[in-house]
Amino acid sequence: MCTPPSPVGRLVLAATPIGDVEDASARLRRLLAEADVVAAEDTRRLRALAARLGVEIGGRVVSHHEHNEAERAADLLEVVAGGGTVVVVTDAGMPAVSDPGFRVVTAAVAAGLPVTAAPGPSAVLTALALSGLPTDRFCFEGFVPRKPGERARALADLAAERRTMIFFEAPHRLGELLAAMVDAFGADRPAAVCRELTKTYEEVRRAPLAELAQWATGEVRGEIVVVVGGAVRGAGLTTADLVAEVLARADAGERLKDAVADVAVSAGVVKRDLYAAALSARKG
Numbered sequence: 001m002c003t004p005p006s007p008v009g010r011l012v013l014a015a016t017p018i019g020d021v022e023d024a025s026a027r028l029r030r031l032l033a034e035a036d037v038v039a040a041e042d043t044r045r046l047r048a049l050a051a052r053l054g055v056e057i058g059g060r061v062v063s064h065h066e067h068n069e070a071e072r073a074a075d076l077l078e079v080v081a082g083g084g085t086v087v088v089v090t091d092a093g094m095p096a097v098s099d100p101g102f103r104v105v106t107a108a109v110a111a112g113l114p115v116t117a118a119p120g121p122s123a124v125l126t127a128l129a130l131s132g133l134p135t136d137r138f139c140f141e142g143f144v145p146r147k148p149g150e151r152a153r154a155l156a157d158l159a160a161e162r163r164t165m166i167f168f169e170a171p172h173r174l175g176e177l178l179a180a181m182v183d184a185f186g187a188d189r190p191a192a193v194c195r196e197l198t199k200t201y202e203e204v205r206r207a208p209l210a211e212l213a214q215w216a217t218g219e220v221r222g223e224i225v226v227v228v229g230g231a232v233r234g235a236g237l238t239t240a241d242l243v244a245e246v247l248a249r250a251d252a253g254e255r256l257k258d259a260v261a262d263v264a265v266s267a268g269v270v271k272r273d274l275y276a277a278a279l280s281a282r283k284g
Contacts, residue, residue, distance in 0.1 A: 007083030015120030019198035036084035039064035127225035155184035
């Protein structure tokens with residue numbers, strides 16, 4: 001007689017509210033009540049959240065934070081391998097996104113154990129949506145280095161990034177970050193500072209970086225997300241620079257009209273004018 005396979009449970013990354021407790025999903029409530037183990041970044045905050053939700057946590061609660069995540073992973077996966085459900089939550093938002101969760105997911109994947117998510121609130125996506133900046137292409141950069149030199153180098157590496165960029169920052173370092181961004185990205189780069197998202201005193205300030213840096217010299221409180229517009233290709237380039245790029249692409253075999261169209265769109269100039277300038281330069 002064949003021995004039936006051992007039951008396998010699952011690891012669930014569950015998003016928690018970033019401010020307004022009413023954003024908690026019905027699935028989160030059920031998972032907290034039914035999971036065998038709930039691994040929380042801060043167990044006291046988890047219990048406070050459960051109390052506000054009117055949910056009684058049915059399983060064991062363990063701490064799971066940046067300082068013990070690596071060593072805790074083996075214990076959590078042992079529960080999953082034995083057929084149990086382990087739910088991972090952080091203080092706010094989606095686990096593994098600038099919060100604990102990545103290491104245990106990596107370990108579960110390596111072990112061939114099921115991993116899923118109960119999606120929900122995200123400060124990253126909420127700030128992006130409210131920023132008024134392009135949302136079609138974006139990147140999340142999290143917290144930049146605290147030391148001025150390292151921070152300047154990290155931002156310099158992003159100066160030519162064309163996607164909308166999203167950052168986290170502590171309120172007492174916001175002014176320094178924005179001033180460094182002015183140096184790296186330019187005073188006129190559009191940006192938004194999103195503060196206390198979904199909370200009572202939610203605020204979104206949309207302005208050029210220099211204006212935001214000046215505002216942040218005062219006292220700023222709360223959870224902060226900074227959204228910065230991407231670099232515009234061709235910004236600061238002269239018509240001669242753009243014509244040179246068009247002709248170089250044409251010499252490489254690209255149709256002149258196609259090269260003009262692409263360069264014009266990227267640089268934000270009129271195609272007709274750039275085409276005329278390219279023809280004039282080619283004849284000359």
